Amino acid sequence: MISDEEKDQVRAASDLVAIVQETVELKPRGHEFWGCCPFHGEKTPSFHIIPATQVWHCFGCGEGGDVFTYIMKRENLSFPESIRYLADRAGIELHDTGDRRExxxxxxxxxxxxxxxxxxxxxxxxxxxxxxxxxxxxxxxxxxxxxxxxxxxxxxxxxxxxxxxxxxxxxxxxxxxxxxxxxxxxxxxxxxxxxxxxxxxxxxxxxxxxxxxxxxxxxxxxxxxxxxxxxxHKKRNLYGFNWAKEFIVAQDTAIVVEGYTDCIACWEAGIKNVVATLGTALTEHHVKTLTRFAKRIVYMFDGDAAGQKAARRAIQFIEQDSMDLRCVVLPDGNDPMEFITAHGGEELQARIDAAEPLMDFVYRSLQESSDITTPGGRAKALEDALTLIYPLRDSYMIDTYFIQIADLLGLDLETVRASSGRVFRDVAKREDAERRREQNYERQRAQAERSGSAGGRASGSRDAGRGAWASGVTPPVSAPVEEEPYDYVPLDAYGAAPVEVVDDLPPIDVPDGMGAVPAADGLGAPAAAAPMVLTDLERKSLAGERELLTMLTSYPDLFRTYADRICSIEWVDPRHESIAWAVLATPPGTDPAACMDAARSVCPEAATLVSAGRISATSKHPTETNIVFMLDTLELYTIKRRMRAAQAKLRQDRSLDDEARRALTVQAAQDSQRQRELQKSIGGVADPFRLIGLEAAGTEQA
Missing domain, CATH: 3.90.980.10 (DNA primase, catalytic core, N-terminal domain)
Known part of the structure; x- marks a missing residue:
């Protein structure tokens, strides 16, 4: 038995505030300390400590007690074990040792x-x-x-x-x-x-x-x-933590791998601050355990698809405390042991030292997995990005994440925000179905083990030796298999922040079916996924390109002197660009019918694409005035899209050096000046907009 004197000695040597601060951040309020409860998830602090009496209580979950009670709950220990734990921590020798223990x-x-x-x-x-x-x-x-x-x-x-x-x-x-x-x-x-x-x-x-x-x-x-x-409890325990924790403290960094042999290979290579998960992804309990000892966690994944998927799942922990969550993805599908065998421990340590922030990796992998230069690829990337941030849907920083995604994909913020409701609901439904499947599987497995007979043997010898699941119960495809395991940055450099992209021009109507965003439901989310995702500027540009092509095929010789201006257009639809250059490649004097033949030779849909323009038929201006008007309009949209991309790059790309940031800012200033010139020019030729039923830009002219 542990004597009362020894209990009091251990209690006096254990500072409750210091112990709790290993797990959560505490802030003083008067004579007390407050923080978020380490035993249940919450955003508003309801956990407090009274230092004078060394007691704690959580008003959220109702738990409370002294330092022994806290350790019992945090470490899942009995009362005597909590005393021994704190005694070992304080360097106090108890007489209740050896055979006298319970x-x-x-x-x-x-x-x-x-x-x-x-x-x-x-x-x-x-x-x-x-x-x-x-x-x-x-x-x-x-x-x-x-x-x-x-x-x-x-x-x-x-x-x-x-x-x-x-x-x-x-x-x-x-x-x-x-x-x-x-x-x-x-x-x-x-x-x-x-x-x-x-x-x-x-x-x-x-x-x-x-x-x-x-x-x-x-x-x-x-x-x-x-x-x-x-x-x-595999969601709480970590392989090798008992050996690694002193090195984690010394280096203020914990490295997480996915397998026992990977851990051992790292230790043998001199990388000692390494632990492994036990057949699960990184969990909240793992993070809380590790952040008691270090604020920097480097999650090292195998270079295969499963490893990268695990990296994305870890995104849910990026907002916990002041933790710095980073990741390393090894090349060529290597796991850490294979990488060490091929390249040595020093090379692996160099990669760990250069680990990138998890959010940066996740966004970069999205760009690599989808072709975001195409509307279809952008739609897929948007779906993937919103699925990734689903665990952060209740975060006060959710608008920041929406801004990051909009910048990454070149989309309007409102498009991202409107799509989030649908995607989040879909993810919630999938998670609920997954949870039910796993619960059903666990019930079947438990029933099989209780039934004994072949089930017990299957989980012992057959399951282990031949890979069969207990009692022939096949787990769901989604059941976990125990295997081996921006923040928004203000733009203060070189006056970049004041550069503003304002869509103050009247839009040109988008032809039906091209890049249309489906109607929103009552919750503000699209009723169905769009076939492609276009920004507002891209939709305007797309319609403008159609108008230009209609005039180009009808009056090819009038356009030949504007070839240089056509070169400056960044086309939304590559088919439009192909048609334009096929027509301009015809000899001077070519009639419109022959120009259409040239257009059809490069694009079978040319007849449909070049027939949607209405300005030449409805405008009271001369044809050449309409041509200049459309070229100005498309150049303006090109400049606005370029300015928006520059702003996104300045916000997001942390690798930019001062010279690159200065060049982007200078270009943005030049574009801003050109934008004002084009707006003034277009505003003086507003008649085509008025005649096709759209709001006029600037002064209306007869």
Whole structure:
């Protein structure tokens, strides 16, 4: 037993404020400290500490107590274990050690059983008759010293572990509770792990709490972890944290990888501040654990599609506390072990030091996965981007994220905001369906294990040895497989901020079906996905291009002197540009019918595309005035789009040096001057707009 004097000594040596600040940020209010509760999600602080009495309480979830209660809840410990935890932390030696500890508790028995199991597996690896596991580790560059250092092992199966633990005095129920054995019914047990190399998993205090087994050949699942127990929770625990935490503190950086062997390879290469997730993506519990020790987390992913998907899922944590979440994606599909083998630990450390902010990576990968120069590709990228920020939908920074996406894809902010409602609802529906599928699968699996007979054996030997799922229950496609695992920047440089893009000109109508945005529903979201995504400027430009082509094919010789101006147009539809140059390539004096033949030769849809213009038929101005008017209009739209792109680049691209920023700002100033000239010119020729039923720009002329 721990005496009352020792409890008081430990309590006096433990500063509750300092301990809580390892997990959450606290701010003083009068004589108290307040922060967001570490035990439930909240945006407004409702958790407070009274330093004078060393007690805490959360008005949100109702939890409270003293420093021991806090540690019990944070670390999932019993009361005696919380005292020992704080005593070790404070350097206080308790007399309740060794055999005098409460070794009869369920938790302590599981610790002891797992320790005995780890020793058995290790013995089977180092001294067993089967040489395959030793050959496997050797092929991965892990010799005997490495196996001993990390207590690696081998699970032979065939009830060898059950027999060994029985002789060591452990009961069948204790083996089931630790999930190293499963019931076969009628009181019979079978080893859970069979024919796998084994990695013992330790908690923060160094207790062996679980195991990860990897199949040596083909079969699924490649990795099989201990199921959830009273001491092991894969969404909370991290492989190697007990060894890595002092290095994480020393370097103020935690590196997260996805597999046991990747962890070991990093440690052996001298990169010690590394932990691994246990068959799951990075969770909120993992982040809270790591940010107690470091504010910078580098998530290192395999270079394959699954690794990049995991990187995108981690975006939900970027706003937690003052954490700096970064990522490294290795090239050529390499995992960290393969990269170290090929390039060495120093090269990997260099990549870790150069890790990029997670948001930057996510946005860059969106650009790489979709061709955002096309309306269709932009629509896909918009859908993907909004899906990614779905976890941040309630953030006070959501408008900032919308601005980033708009800048990235060259879209209007309102288009992004309007699309978000539909996308967010779709994601919510998918997540709900996914949750129901997983719950259904877990119920089936639990029923199969309770039924015993073939189910128990399947989860032990068949599941481990041959890759079959317990009791023949096939998990849903989406079920997790346990495998190996802008902020808005003000534009203050060179006066860039005042450059303003204003759509103050009347729009030209967009022909039906071209880039139309579907009608919004009652919640402000589009009723259905648009076939393509165009900005307002692009829709205006698109209609203007059609008007220009109608006049060009009718009066080709009048346009030939304006070839240089046509070169300056940035065309929205590449087909329009092809038609324009096919017509201008005809010899002077070519009649309109022959010009149409030239247009059809480069674009089969030419007849449809060049027939939509109305200005030449409705305007009272001479044809040449209308031509200059349309060229001015399209140049203006080109300049506005270029200015918008420059603003987005100045906001988003952190790699720009001073010279590049200065060049962009100078160009923007020149474009702004040209914009005013064109607006004045167009405003004096407003009649075509008025005659086609649109709002006039500037002074209306007869």
């Amino acid at each position: 070794r009869g508790t369920k938790r302590a028995r599981i610790y002891d059983l797992c320790a005995e199991t780890a020793q058995f597996y290790h013995t089977m690896l180092m001294r067993g008759k089967d040489g395959r596991p030793r050959e496997y580790f050797a092929s991965r560059g892990m010799g005997g010293d490495v196996c001993r250092r990390y207590c690696l092992g081998f699970a032979p199966g065939r009830n060898a572990l059950v027999s060994h633990l029985s002789q060591a005095g452990f009961t069948p129920q204790e083996m089931i509770d630790a999930n190293v054995a499963v019931s076969r019914g009628r009181g019979q047990l079978a080893d859970r792990f069979y024919d796998r190399v084994m990695f013992p998993i330790f908690d923060e205090q160094g207790h062996n709490i679980a195991f990860g087994g990897r199949i040596m050949g083909d079969g699924q699942p490649k990795y099989l972890n201990t199921a959830e127990t009273s001491v092991f």
